[in-house]
Amino acid sequence: STKRSLLLLPGDGIGPEVMRQVRRVIDWYARKRGIEFQVEEGLVGGCSYDAHGTPLTDETMARALAVDAVLLAAVGGPKWDNLGFDKRPEAGLLRLRKEMELFANLRPAKVFDALVDASTLKPDVVRGLDIMIVRELTGGIYFGEPRGISDLPNGERRGINTQVYDTHEIHRVARVAFELARKRSNKVCSSEKGNVMESGLLWRQEVIALHKAEYQDVELSHMLADAAAMQLVRNPKQFDVIVTDNLFGDILSDEASMLTGSIGMLPSASLGATDADGKRKALYEPVHGSAPDIAGRDLANPIAMFLSFAMALRWSFDLQAEADILEQAVENVLSTGLRTGDIMQPGMARVSTSVMADSILREM
């Protein structure tokens, strides 16, 4: 049997308890479907800082580069809030993205029929919502130089960050968006602030050029990032695939995920380039954070972590039918009325992390 390799990075807060449940799902595939994974575990974030003085060791970084796919749960917590920039839990995540060259972050904002009422938006506005945000993840203001805080002669301080995008960085992420759109409703909306930022104007021009050269069959539109923030609230169903830069993608995808009312349900994939062997580096993680307030109490929703593994089955291992099994089991369990606290609704049955996981496994 082919050996498929996975690195699990549980991280902080509720990370370890949702990762524990996904291990059971991984075992299920070996036991019931003969699909085996070679699984290793490592530290990232605050727990790595506590153990090694750094949010990601070189050794773990090397293992992340060697495996077929990384599953990460969540990093961060108030305990590490006052560390310096390079020691913070987030720095471990940013290093993984950068060194694995995960330039395309796919963040679906999907409303589950059973959870329409969990949204703060009116049911008509969000029922059936299914947006895919493709966020550039290794460039822009997150990584541009010069950057830093310096002392000025007048006694003040100055903070600087730099947004930089080159042609190929824009093309490769736009390509992912166009390819995805072809498998969905065939529409891409590209978002920037090209009316005030030259880097945004270049973004728009390069997306237009690529579209013209290779993707004329896909419907392309452009929307300023402020207008997109409005339209996500006004009429989110107008969107299919949105492609945008690292910073706007951070904000717009969080806004979009909250439209669903259940970010405890949403997975994400971060993908690199496809190499000569047809392989691409990839990291899968829930959209939600480490939720330190409920950590260790068996209260967290494990579904986003499960669906992140389903994305791994699809994107890293081309196991489409196997991914369907897991996703369908999640939908079925939701329709029986089981809910973790974050998606609890009147008349439903409130269950723990482990009971939710038990039920999904039984359903599989």
Add this chain to the structure above:
Amino acid sequence: STKRSLLLLPGDGIGPEVMRQVRRVIDWYARKRGIEFQVEEGLVGGCSYDAHGTPLTDETMARALAVDAVLLAAVGGPKWDNLGFDKRPEAGLLRLRKEMELFANLRPAKVFDALVDASTLKPDVVRGLDIMIVRELTGGIYFGEPRGISDLPNGERRGINTQVYDTHEIHRVARVAFELARKRSNKVCSSEKGNVMESGLLWRQEVIALHKAEYQDVELSHMLADAAAMQLVRNPKQFDVIVTDNLFGDILSDEASMLTGSIGMLPSASLGATDADGKRKALYEPVHGSAPDIAGRDLANPIAMFLSFAMALRWSFDLQAEADILEQAVENVLSTGLRTGDIMQPGMARVSTSVMADSILREM
């Protein structure tokens, strides 16, 4: 009688027709209340480009610097979309902000009781919503150098923008936020991405320093900009005053304005420093844009423009009771059921721009 001077800049699209209505309001104050304004008009945006080849002439810029307050309606339209960076309608607006040093942009997101149902959010989530976003307006990535698009030796192009903030730029806008909060619910939430941007970290540190030195009576919290984009959808009523930088302010204030379901109602004020004579430069404008699709058809909602003038009465002329008259007239007319198309609801009476203005004037 004191002469109060106003420069009206109708701009493009629906700008001229809403400005025409506000002139009637200005006349009303002279006729009925003996409050006279010396009114001049000028061009900004696409109309200025058509007439003079630039979106703002030096002469109009000089007049804007000389008057007590500027009222601007809206700029832009598809006709000018393909002009170079410095010729575009937006460039006129950015020049006004920069040369008048309007560093604090006040954008209220307020839900009118009569219009609760116009929101795409559930009534319970937005009823009574009253947020004030204070956006830094003359710094950050909108104006930082270096910037531009350049050709690279490898045949690609590179787009660059720079985010820069100095201590005093952060302090002066945070001061406006703290002062405002004292007159409201006494809470300020400062928003940045200090977890990935040093300029955001400096922002947070400087807001904390100013709070400690001068505003300990105000409740201060901090929220990452992505989390703020989420919380505005999840639970917007948790906010009172939000203070943030130019770019995040652009996006978050647009998102917040759309929560109200009626951006045709929302005014804004952009304020400079108070000088030795107690005067401050100021520009007032609706949050909505130039809406070229309905321009010239007497369909636009004039209320945001009226309420922008009410903000001018308050902030530039200290005429609080006079501002109350105008604001109250707007609320009264809404409660009689008159609606322009943008805020139309079942069972209400749809009226034109001029009929809406007539009714508000009659009510005054």
